[in-house]
Each structure stands twice: as structure tokens, then as C-alpha cells.
Amino acid sequence: MDQQAYPAQDKVAPNVVKPQVIAVVGPTAAGKTPIAEELAVRLGGEIVAADSMQIYRGMDVGTAKPPAGERRAPYHCLDLVEPGEPFSAALYQVEARRAIDDITSRGLVPIVCGGTGLYVRAALDRMEFPAGDQQGNVARERYEDYAREHGAVALHALLASRDPDSAAAVHANNTRRVVRALEMLDQGVSYARQKEGFSAREEFIPTHYLGVTMDRPALYRRIDLRVDAMIEQGLLGEVEALLSRGLRDAVTAQQAIGYKELVAVVEEGASLVEAVASIKQATRRYAKRQLTWFRGDPRIEWIDVADLSLIEAADAALETLDWHNDAR
Numbered sequence: 001m002d003q004q005a006y007p008a009q010d011k012v013a014p015n016v017v018k019p020q021v022i023a024v025v026g027p028t029a030a031g032k033t034p035i036a037e038e039l040a041v042r043l044g045g046e047i048v049a050a051d052s053m054q055i056y057r058g059m060d061v062g063t064a065k066p067p068a069g070e071r072r073a074p075y076h077c078l079d080l081v082e083p084g085e086p087f088s089a090a091l092y093q094v095e096a097r098r099a100i101d102d103i104t105s106r107g108l109v110p111i112v113c114g115g116t117g118l119y120v121r122a123a124l125d126r127m128e129f130p131a132g133d134q135q136g137n138v139a140r141e142r143y144e145d146y147a148r149e150h151g152a153v154a155l156h157a158l159l160a161s162r163d164p165d166s167a168a169a170v171h172a173n174n175t176r177r178v179v180r181a182l183e184m185l186d187q188g189v190s191y192a193r194q195k196e197g198f199s200a201r202e203e204f205i206p207t208h209y210l211g212v213t214m215d216r217p218a219l220y221r222r223i224d225l226r227v228d229a230m231i232e233q234g235l236l237g238e239v240e241a242l243l244s245r246g247l248r249d250a251v252t253a254q255q256a257i258g259y260k261e262l263v264a265v266v267e268e269g270a271s272l273v274e275a276v277a278s279i280k281q282a283t284r285r286y287a288k289r290q291l292t293w294f295r296g297d298p299r300i301e302w303i304d305v306a307d308l309s310l311i312e313a314a315d316a317a318l319e320t321l322d323w324h325n326d327a328r
Helices: 032-043 089-105 117-124 133-137 140-150 153-162 164-169 175-186 190-199 215-231 235-244 260-268 271-295 310-327
Strands: 021-025 045-049 111-113 209-213 300-304
Touching: 021 032, 021 045, 032 045, 032 111, 032 209, 032 310, 045 089, 045 140, 089 117, 089 209, 111 117, 117 271, 140 153, 140 175, 153 175, 164 175, 164 190, 175 190, 190 209, 209 310, 215 235, 235 260, 260 271, 300 310
Parallel strands: 021 111, 021 209, 045 111, 209 300
Antiparallel strands: none
């Protein structure tokens, strides 16, 4: 948690019984962070980031990490590891629950905020991970080498020979997922059975879920503006710095949207305009996946913020809390 000073948090919203945890979720660029910060100020809370890329130090601009000097509330679960260092939802679960326990022990409200659905569920739902996940990579390199030497189909056949149900649940071309399924088998867990368990939502920490949304055209306009702003704020320089540190694998990782597209610009002098267009397209696709994930959770109460100011959006969020408190 950062140590800078924040606005006094004893002026909480009147007549609102604080829930144990609030989760602010939704697609990228929808405005989750400012709403979470406004709620933190009003309710007396601290934010637990739930973003699988904001955990990396030095990856700031491209992950829309809130700048330290502009944060209105304390944050947890940012800058946990160096880029390229193994990390998992299981490790995030440990960090997030530790932060939630710390915040609640001081009489404050934890506000889990982010768009990585698996991280949100790992923190708040009853989810068990293989013991090896606590240690990061286990046998990944061995299976990746096998795939490079024998091909994706052969790797998938290996999975099918050991766990037919998991092989049926994963396409042979999805090498990363096949490798993960084999890793889990080494740890005594079936990917197929765990996937079935993930579909069931069993609350571990009582939480009030708020979904931030807007219509697709408005969201896509916000995404385009955000990407343009990232370029203006120095994303290209951030990529150059990461590459100079020998972190090419981290920069070009599949999930590193906004980074991997700029590698060719840095290394080969490729078109920045085309790279920016690719970032926008990839981000729009990611936002669609996020919406699909979160729309499947009936616990989320959605707030359309397209035509709302920050104050109005926070008011709408507090109204949902009032409704739940009245229903008790």
C-alpha cells in the first residue's frame, strides 16, 4: 500500500450500512477506477486492484495504472512482481485476501476494483487452486518444450491419454491451455473438474457487486480515447524501457495488450499509426470478453454511466447500497 496522504475518510455517506466488501467491475475504459475512488472517499475505504497486468512493476501507462500522485485512496495489489515473473490467480488470491483482512481489521471498507474476472472471483468466491499454483510455474517449461518439438496436436494427444475429459474441453490449438491442463494433472487436479467448479459461484466473502457499463459505441469511443492518451503519456517509451531491461517475453505476452503491438515499432521501425489501430482493436475485443464474463454473474448490479458524471455515478452506486440495506 502506498503511504501518501489522502482525504479524510471519516466523512462517510450518511444512513448507509457499510457492506463487508464492494466489488466494482466491468469492461476496460468504462470508468471503474474513478468510481471506486469516489466510493472509497465517501465510505471510508481502500482499493484492492483486481487487474492481472497492474501487478507488474514498470508496466504503468499501458495498464492504466492510477498514477501514485493522483490516487484519492490507498491501493493494494499493485506492483506485486517484476514483469515476466511467474504469477497466478492463486497467488493473487493470497495477496487480495490478505489486503481485505487488513482493511476490514481497521474498520474500513475494501473496494475490489478491476476487470480481470478470474482475479475478482479468486478474491471473493470460494475457489480452490492446486497447491503448486502457490509456487508459480511447475512443469510448464517441460510441456512447452514438448509442444515445440512434437507440435500442438501431439501435446493435446498427451493430455487426452491422461485426462480425456480435459482434452475434450480444450482445443488442440490452444497450447497455453493444454499446457495448463497438464500442469494441473501433475498437481493432482483435473482441469475439466475444476472448470465445472469455477462455473458455480459460491460466496466466500460477503460482497456487493457493482457493474459499470455503457452501450458499445460509447465504450469503444472511450477505448480509442484511452489508447490515444496512453501514447501521449509515453507508452512507447515505456515499451522501450522494458525491452532494454531484457523483458521482451513479458512485453510480447498474449495478455500484454498495448505493449506487444509496439514491439515492432521499437525494433523494426514499423508504423506507429498501424500499431495504435491494432491496440484499439485488441482492446475492444478484450472489452467484449470482459462483458461476456461479468454478464454471466447474476449478483452484479449494473449501472449505465454513459451519461453520468462521476458524482452521479457514485450516487447511483450508493443508491444500490441503500436498497440492499433497506431490504435487510
